[in-house]
Amino acid sequence: xxxxxxxxxxxxxxxxxxxxxxxxxxxxxxxxxxxxQSQSYGxxxxxxxxxxxxxxxxxxxxxxxxxxxxxxxxxxQEACDKYTHDLKDGGILLVDSxxxxxxxxxxxxxxxxxxxxxxxxxxxREIVANxxxxxxxxxxxxxxxxxxxxxxxxxxxxxxxxxxxxxAFSIGYDRALAxxx
Amino acid sequence: xxxxxxxxxxNEAAAHGALxxxxxxxxxxxxTPSTEVAEVxxxxxPKIGGKFIQMEDxxxxxxxxxGASLAGSKVLTSxxxxxxxxxxxxxxxxxIAEIPCVVYNVMRGGPSTGMPTGPSQxxxxxxxxxxxxxxxxxCLTPASVQETYEEVIRAFxxxxxxxxxxxxxxxxIVAHMRERIxxxxxxxxEVVPRKSPTVPPEQYKPYDTSFGDVPPLAAFGSGxxxxxxxxxxxxxxxxxxxxxIVQAEEERQVRKVDANIDDIVTFEEYLLDxxxxxxxxxxxxxxxxxxxxxxxxxxxxxxxxxxxxxFWPFPDKQIKALAGRVKGIVIPEMNLGMxxxxxxxxxxxxxxxxxxxxxxxxxxxxxxxLDKIKEVK
Amino acid sequence: MAxxxxxxxxxxxxxxxxxxxxxxxxxxxxLIRAMDTLxxxxxxxxxxxxxxxxxxxxGYIDCCTLHTAHGRAAAFAxxxxxxxxxxxxxxxxxxxxxxxxxxxHFIHACRRNINMxxxxxxxxxxxxxxGQFSPCTPTGHKASTTPYGNPDPGFDIAKLAIxxxxxxVARGTAFHANxxxxxxxxxxxxxxxxVVEILDxxxxxxxxxxxxxxxxxxxxxxxxxxxxxxxxxxxxxxxxQGKVLTGVLYKDETxxxxxxxxxxxxxxxxxxx
Numbered sequence: 001x002x003x004x005x006x007x008x009x010x011x012x013x014x015x016x017x018x019x020x021x022x023x024x025x026x027x028x029x030x031x032x033x034x035x036x037q038s039q040s041y042g043x044x045x046x047x048x049x050x051x052x053x054x055x056x057x058x059x060x061x062x063x064x065x066x067x068x069x070x071x072x073x074x075x076x077q078e079a080c081d082k083y084t085h086d087l088k089d090g091g092i093l094l095v096d097s098x099x100x101x102x103x104x105x106x107x108x109x110x111x112x113x114x115x116x117x118x119x120x121x122x123x124x125r126e127i128v129a130n131x132x133x134x135x136x137x138x139x140x141x142x143x144x145x146x147x148x149x150x151x152x153x154x155x156x157x158x159x160x161x162x163x164x165x166x167x168a169f170s171i172g173y174d175r176a177l178a179x180x181x
Numbered sequence: 182x183x184x185x186x187x188x189x190x191x192n193e194a195a196a197h198g199a200l201x202x203x204x205x206x207x208x209x210x211x212x213t214p215s216t217e218v219a220e221v222x223x224x225x226x227p228k229i230g231g232k233f234i235q236m237e238d239x240x241x242x243x244x245x246x247x248g249a250s251l252a253g254s255k256v257l258t259s260x261x262x263x264x265x266x267x268x269x270x271x272x273x274x275x276x277i278a279e280i281p282c283v284v285y286n287v288m289r290g291g292p293s294t295g296m297p298t299g300p301s302q303x304x305x306x307x308x309x310x311x312x313x314x315x316x317x318x319x320c321l322t323p324a325s326v327q328e329t330y331e332e333v334i335r336a337f338x339x340x341x342x343x344x345x346x347x348x349x350x351x352x353x354i355v356a357h358m359r360e361r362i363x364x365x366x367x368x369x370x371e372v373v374p375r376k377s378p379t380v381p382p383e384q385y386k387p388y389d390t391s392f393g394d395v396p397p398l399a400a401f402g403s404g405x406x407x408x409x410x411x412x413x414x415x416x417x418x419x420x421x422x423x424x425x426i427v428q429a430e431e432e433r434q435v436r437k438v439d440a441n442i443d444d445i446v447t448f449e450e451y452l453l454d455x456x457x458x459x460x461x462x463x464x465x466x467x468x469x470x471x472x473x474x475x476x477x478x479x480x481x482x483x484x485x486x487x488x489x490x491x492f493w494p495f496p497d498k499q500i501k502a503l504a505g506r507v508k509g510i511v512i513p514e515m516n517l518g519m520x521x522x523x524x525x526x527x528x529x530x531x532x533x534x535x536x537x538x539x540x541x542x543x544x545x546x547x548x549x550x551l552d553k554i555k556e557v558k
Numbered sequence: 559m560a561x562x563x564x565x566x567x568x569x570x571x572x573x574x575x576x577x578x579x580x581x582x583x584x585x586x587x588x589l590i591r592a593m594d595t596l597x598x599x600x601x602x603x604x605x606x607x608x609x610x611x612x613x614x615x616x617g618y619i620d621c622c623t624l625h626t627a628h629g630r631a632a633a634f635a636x637x638x639x640x641x642x643x644x645x646x647x648x649x650x651x652x653x654x655x656x657x658x659x660x661x662x663h664f665i666h667a668c669r670r671n672i673n674m675x676x677x678x679x680x681x682x683x684x685x686x687x688x689g690q691f692s693p694c695t696p697t698g699h700k701a702s703t704t705p706y707g708n709p710d711p712g713f714d715i716a717k718l719a720i721x722x723x724x725x726x727v728a729r730g731t732a733f734h735a736n737x738x739x740x741x742x743x744x745x746x747x748x749x750x751x752x753v754v755e756i757l758d759x760x761x762x763x764x765x766x767x768x769x770x771x772x773x774x775x776x777x778x779x780x781x782x783x784x785x786x787x788x789x790x791x792x793x794x795x796x797x798x799q800g801k802v803l804t805g806v807l808y809k810d811e812t813x814x815x816x817x818x819x820x821x822x823x824x825x826x827x828x829x830x831x
Contacts, residue, residue: 063547064354067546230828237665241662241666247634252645402622402642406620408568408617
């Protein structure tokens with residue numbers, strides 16, 4: 001069975017739960033696959049380590065949480081330290097190069113670029129860093145097509161922010177391809 | 182025409198299921214991890230002329246829905262562990278006064294404040310034994326977002342059909358995870374209406390057993406006047422301490438459910454034809470169990486799963502039958518052994534019951550279940 | 559001509575459970591006269607109570623009656639009223655039920671200003687359970703659980719209601735029987751949450767312990783302490799020492815009523831759809 005596991009991790013308030021939801025939506029609503037998204041978080045709405053997990057499969061998904069993670073995003077050092085323990089051998093690790101300096105030991109395909117800074121300077125708004133990261137994860141994992149992922153992004157954001165998010169997604173997608181080339 | 186689909190959380194699906202069932206009154210109090218139900222209801226109910234009220238506490242929320250139900254509304258409240266403890270007083274009131282209502286309780290760690298954002302399955306006994314006194318208990322434990330939607334509809338149907346509170350108890354994982362959901366068309370799933378009186382107001386008695394064990398319930402403000410009390414009552418609704426009446430009424434209240442177990446109890450049988458190692462599971466844990474059973478099968482172990490969908494009334498008959506033909510029963514649950522007690526009761530020593538009990542806020546993963554399956558000799 | 563109470567009483571439910579000398583029956587008759595004055599339709603009137611002697615009142619009256627759990631009358635009634643705002647919803651109960659175990663529901667019903675009337679029979683004691691002190695038992699008085707005198711200060715129910723946001727607050731006594739129905743009529747007519755406190759007596763569990771020699775003495779005390787608000791205006795603080803004001807104590811017709819406000823929520827939600 002084609003079970004693929006993604007984890008979006010960082011600090012509460014970085015929008016990673018949203019990024020996970022959009023990834024799962026892209027897979028289950030637009031790509032015709034099955035997907036489950038779940039999350040774990042502490043009592044704090046801002047700060048603290050938070051994670052959002054997405055399981056994508058061609059068939060029914062039983063266990064909704066990650067077993068061995070295929071691709072992981074870490075937007076903070078704390079998240080990287082806390083959540084990479086079950087990243088599988090040969091798995092993809094995407095990190096924000098400004099915030100994650102100590103990488104875990106292991107045989108991972110590490111991709112790093114300044115995600116938040118890219119959102120701030122290239123897209124123009126730090127708040128869409130999660131969508132930059134999502135674009136990058138879509139490019140790196142290949143689980144959903146660029147078009148379907150973009151549809152999921154645009155159907156999940158308020159009308160007034162569609163262009164901003166389209167740009168964020170697109171820049172993230174391209175930066176990840178360039179960084180992993 | 183293709184059906185409407187959405188990518189929803191279990192809690193959001195629960196709210197939409199309630200709306201499908203015709204819920205037009207919600208009374209609640211904020212509590213993690215169930216609050217999304219209240220949030221969706223606060224948006225959707227006024228759009229259809231329904232009523233949403235956030236009460237001053239959990240008890241008040243339970244009281245408000247019982248009052249609204251007596252005024253003819255189809256009612257829902259949502260809560261979690263500590264809130265369920267507070268609501269128990271009035272869940273008992275709903276049972277004795279026979280007022281339809283649905284209580285949606287997301288199971289989080291406990292006792293007391295416990296772990297508000299951590300999953301648990303430790304409220305299942307509270308669903309049956311939480312309120313004092315003998316009373317009927319119906320509790321559904323869905324395992325997916327789609328099933329949460331459908332089971333909330335079924336909960337409304339059961340509460341109206343049997344005129345009693347019904348609980349839906351997803352664990353926090355089911356309540357908070359998101360999956361694709363396909364909405365049924367209007368009319369595709371049956372919605373059971375409340376049995377209304379057929380007699381004129383002057384002849385009406387709210388507990389008139391000449392209409393069977395589930396007497397029709399009139400609504401306040403519909404031309405009928407009657408008395409409702411939490412005291413043991415007679416058929417006309419007025420209190421009594423006459424021994425034979427109290428005994429008969431108590432027995433009838435419990436019989437409403439006990440005599441209809443086959444109508445109420447639902448379950449899923451997975452790979453049970455040749456089963457030797459039986460895994461019994463419910464809620465999100467059943468998803469890990471299915472995963473583990475599949476791997477066990479690949480490894481040549483004749484494992485199978487009995488998935489409990491209706492926790493109360495408990496599927497005694499089915500477990501008794503299965504216990505006689507398996508080598509052992511594995512029960513993974515996020516508590517320190519609750520369902521396992523019921524399984525031991527039903528197995529009557531015919532098969533050993535092996536528990537996997539976790540109360541650390543982490544889900545039970547498939548590997549743990551697979552290891553336990555292998556312990557069965 | 560004598561008033562025909564029977565037309566509002568349920569046949570076969572009397573005698574009531576109240577002890578000889580208890581004032582609850584006087585309050586019930588006042589309520590019946592008020593219902594008659596306002597020509598309330600029985601099938602469109604819900605009478606909701608909690609637990610206690612006073613809370614047994616709904617069982618005797620022929621309308622939609624709901625005898626709930628201890629302290630929960632206001633919360634049940636809120637559900638009935640919000641579900642069917644066109645119904646007349648009247649709550650009855652005692653001081654312990656309403657201000658101790660039901661205190662939270664009471665203050666929040668006041669705060670919401672939901673259009674219901676709450677008649678609280680304050681006899682300063684938990685009568686049904688045998689005379690334990692309530693939040694209204696005066697300091698120093700005796701109850702079965704304050705054998706050395708009550709150390710607790712008591713609530714002023716009317717002030718509590720005003721402070722919590724009720725928009726009509728009145729007080730009467732079981733002695734001033736003819737005033738009771740007038741206060742209840744005005745309370746029911748008021749659009750908002752109205753509270754009518756009736757100072758009452760419990761000769762069995764309170765009078766006996768606190769050296770009242772008879773019911774008449776208890777009734778006379780009610781007569782002596784009550785001062786109509788109008789009369790009080792002309793009295794000095796010294797003269798008012800130990801007195802209790804009666805009549806309409808507070809009325810605010812400007813605060814929005816809850817079910818009307820919720821109707822606006824429905825309007826906004828349906829307009830946005």
